[in-house]
Structures are given as structure tokens and as C-alpha cells.
Amino acid sequence: MNEEIITPALEVHDLTVAFDRKPVLWNIDLKLPEGKLVGIIGPNGAGKSTLIKAVMGLLPLSSGYVKLFDHPIDEVRKKISYVPQRESVDWDFPASVLDVVLMGRYGKLGLFRRPRKADYDVALDCLKKVGMEAYINRQISQLSGGQQQRTFLARALAQQADIYFMDEPFAGVDAATEKAIISLLRTMTEAKKTVIVVHHDLQSVTQYFDWVLLLNTRLIACGPTATTFTQQNLQETYGGKLTLLSDVGDLIRREHFPNREGVIKQPKTI
């Protein structure tokens, strides 16, 4: 199914993720090339967010491993950037737009050190790139949804990473902003950055993405948009649920069964 990729930016091998023992992602195997704009497509509850969180090591894996640039994730943390879902944080937090964007520099700064003048320069530059320079000192609680999204994007840019994971960056964003963001992501991939985007809107897929990853609890297909985003693959992604698979998952949970023989992991609270 996968084309042979010599130096993958991301390699996922036999990845299974379970919540309360019930697998929500089954045996995912995939490789993504460097410098592409990749869309993760699938219906609600398909495990799109779960996949990128698991890849970044934010969720415990039931099986499998993940490699970024041929290294275990913890060795290349500084190369990873993340745009979480907008609703995942409490925006009534006492911080300004600039404060949030500066957080993007914390990984490079390391513990104990305060942001330096150069970090402020980067933050301001990134705010300009997303068209938020007029809102630098605005309280984040007073931003509109689209502005919140752009603030998160600026924070991710400020990391100057090599691979970007974005969880629904277009949710709550107006059409003009969406276009601006896409062209920004384009310039990033031209500079050999890899950008992986969880995306909802099927209409714009062919227009936006070089690669697509079709997901519905299991991986349906992963490859260049032109050959992968086909009617048949879409039907398989969105067409009827695999009831048997879901039933087996429920069974695993009810019986307190391990996901893999020999490894009994305690369910973790997240």
C-alpha cells in the first residue's frame, strides 16, 4: 500500500492505542515523506487526533513504535511542533497573545531561563506571518475563534521546528484566514518542513494537500493525494462502521484483557 520512502520524516509501526483498554486505533503502519503537506482525513471518532497525540508520545501506546527522522521521538523533541485543538485549553487564562507565542520558544530556552530579546523578535515575526501583529498585547480571553487559532499557529511557528502536527487548525476560522494559513503552510513545505494536518472538510482536500492519510480506527490508505484520495478509498473510510471490530474492542475492555499477549498495562488517566 505504501510507496517506498527512503528517508521518511515519520514512521509509524504497528501502532495500537487503547482508551480504557478498548483499542481506538488498530495496527497503524505508515511512512510519511519529508517536506509534504499531509492531511489526515476521516469521520468523527475515527481517531485522527488520537493518532497525532500518540505519535507525539502524549498518549500511552498499547503496541508499536514511532520514529521521527529515523530517531525515537524523545531524541528529536526540539524538531516537533504542535498546534492542539483550540478547545483543549482554557482561554480565560491570564496571558496575552505575546505570552502564548513566546511559549513556542520554551523548548529551545530550556528550564529556568527567561525569554531573551531574540526570542521576542522571533515571536513578533511569527505573529506578523499569521497577521496578528495588531493583537500582540490583547488578552487571550478577548480573541475570536479565528484569532485564537492564529495565535496557536504563531506559537508553533516560533518553535522553528521541522515537523508540525496541527489538530484541526481551520476549525472556527473564516474562509479568508483559512486561505492565508494554507499559503503559509505551503511556504513552510517548500522550505522542506513537514506539516501534518487533521482536516475535516472533504471539499478542499485535493486543493490543499500533497498527501492524504485516510483513517477510520484503522488505516485505510496513505499516499499522494492524486492516487490515494479516490472514490473507493473514501467509501471505505466513511462507509459503514466495522461493527465486528468495535464489538471485539468492547469485549477487550469488559474482560480486562491485555491488548498484546504478555504485556498487561494499567489503563492510564489522561
Next chain:
Amino acid sequence: MNSLLDFFSFADPNIRFVVIGSVLLTASSAIVGTFTFLHKKSLVGDAIAHAVLPGICLGFMLSGTKNPAYLIAGAFVTGWISLIGVEYITRHTRIKEDTAIGLVLSVFFGIGILMLTVIQKSGNAAQSGLDHFLFGKAAALVGQDLFVFGTVAVLLLIAVFLLFKEFALLAFDKDYAKAIGLPVRGIELTLTSLIVLAVVIGIQAVGVVLMAAILITPAAAARFWTNKISVMITLASIFGAFSGLSGAYISYIAPAMPTGPWIVIVISTVAFISFFFAPKRGVINRLLRQRNIRRTINDENVLKTLYQLSEESRNFFIQRSAEEIIRRRKFSLETLGKILKRLERQGYVERTGKHWSLTEEGKNRGQRVVRIHRLWELYLTTHLNIAPDHVHDDADTIEHLLTPELEAELEKLLNYPKVDPHKSEIPYS
């Protein structure tokens, strides 16, 4: 009055110690407490506070002295055990966190009280004063105790200063912190240790039972005044220090008074004042803003009515009686009188005897409200496909709200239409 002068001249070195001590204790608890509050761990702070009591008793029983080093060590150990207990219960059973906290809090506190009673009945002379840990006694802080507690307080401040940006990021977006490779687990352990330490030294001032108050209340009060985390921490520490100082003073003039409750009363008063009077977030300000909004709506409705009454005749400056206005739109006579007087003061209407007429400005404002109302109705029918008979109520609200920028955008979007869905003319000035 003399005692006030005696106390605040700080001439007596004992008073100086007590003041420095209690201010340090309450301020450092407030600073650590700010992060407890922002991490939404307020209840956990309360659980730790109750759980350190058995540790203090244990420290005393094992060492036989009230040497603060032993007591702190004991308190630190049971404080941590209680936290691990809460985490274990939530993770491995179906019991939710709030219940787990309640369970751990009461069990540990019960054991603590039991041990305290045993110690008090044992006849050990060294135990007198151990019960200060229940309600606190700032004035009892002297000499070596003060040195130990003061050192811990300074250490807390240094730790918070060094890890300030990490604590803030974790409170705002923990997943992101993990993703960019910060040692989240380690930072969390550090913060929790700081909370435990803050509780351990804070109970000198207010005691176990009321500890949560000086941990959380200063931060909660400070939140009302600012949207900047650095300002919030500074304010919280000032509020904390002020209450600590008051507590020390009360301890000094009335040794029989329980210090802790007084500190809590002072800090709660500060919190109440913040709750009501803080600009923007305070309750009174919100009420005032709502009253202003209601007034604007009433004023504009009257101007709109006066405008509409003259729409057919096109003579907008005709004098109208209150009854005429009420016939067109329902107001109570009394309310209408008040509104008209207010509009007269603001220069939107003029009065001749019992009659009222629009001024040029009043006409323009009434016209604008009518225009926005009709534009919005049109927008709802053309762009949202809402039936024309369902759009009126919505437009009645929007007409008072729309900014000039949005109004201009709306006009452009609809291409300056002439009539609304009910064929009424849309007036432009």
C-alpha cells in the same frame, strides 16, 4: 491605640520577628497558591493541608521535641502520601477525584486528631503548643522556628521564580508542554512538593483547618483585578502578606484570640471586596454595565418610536405627547418619563410643555436604529433563509448592538438595499 503604635513601630525585636515571619509565611503560600489555583488544584491543596497533621504528630512522637525540622519532615511525608493516595484511588478505581480527595482528607485528618489527642493525654510537657498547628499562632514564631520556616519560605520563592514560565505553561497547556519536550512529570512533582512545603509552613500562621484559605483565596481575589499572571502573583502575595500582618497584630494585642481565623477573615474580606468592586470582573461593574445596556436599549427604542411615528409625514420634528408614543410602542408612563428626561439631558429630544420632539441628533440616532433593524431583517432572509415573519425579534436586539464598522460591512454586503423584507423603506442619512 497605644498597642497599635507599639506594634507598628517595630521597636520590639520580638515583634519584628513575628511580623517578618508571618508576612513571609502568608506571602509565600499565596505565591505558590497562585499556581495551585491556575492548575485548578485548589481542592488538592485542602487535602494536603489536612493530611499534614498526622505527619506533624508523628514527627513529634518520634523525636520527642517540637523542633520544626522534624515536624516539617513528618508533615512533608504524610502530605505526599495523601497526594499519592488521591492519585492512586482515581486511577485504579471508579471513584472520581473529588470523592477521592474527600476520602483522603477526612481519613488523614481523623488520624491526625487521634494522634494529637494521644499526645496531649500523654503528659509530655514538651507537647504544649502543638495544638497551634490546628488554628495557627503567628505570635508563637520566635527564634529558631522562625529561622527554619523563614528559610523554607525563601526557598519556595526562589523555586517559583526559577520555574515561573514552566509552571505557567503547564497550567495553560500541558499537552503542548509535553509535545515540545519539557520534563512535565518532573515539573509537576516540583510544583506539588512546593504546595506541600507551602502548606507545611503556612499552618504555622493559620493552622491545618484553614490552610486552604491562605493558599487559594489570595490568588482567587487577585484574579479579579488583572489579566497578567505576573501582576496576579504580586497582588496575591500582597493580599497574603497583608492578612498575615493583621493576624500577627491580633495575636499580639489579644493572645487569647485564634490567629488563623482572623487571618482568614481578613483575606476573605479582601476577596469579597475584589468580588464586588474589581473593575471589569467585579459584580458591581457587571451590574452597572448591564444597567447601561438596558438604558441604551430603552433610549434607542423611544428614539426609534418617535422616528417611526413621523416616517409617513416625513416631518421628523413634530411634537408628540407621551400618550402618542405609548400608543405606538408599550412603555409604562413612568419609565417613558424617565427616558425622555434622560434623552433631553443628552440633547436627543426637546420639550415644549407636555410635548416632546426629536432634535437633529435624535432623528439621526433613531434613523440609524431603524436602518440597522431593517438591514438585519433583510440579511437574515437573504443570507440565512429565515422566513420574513421570524426575523423581527432578532433584529430588535441587533439594532442596539451593531458597531458602525459592522453596519458598514452589512450595507456593503447587501449592496445598499432600498427596502426590507416587509417592503418598509430603509432610510439612509
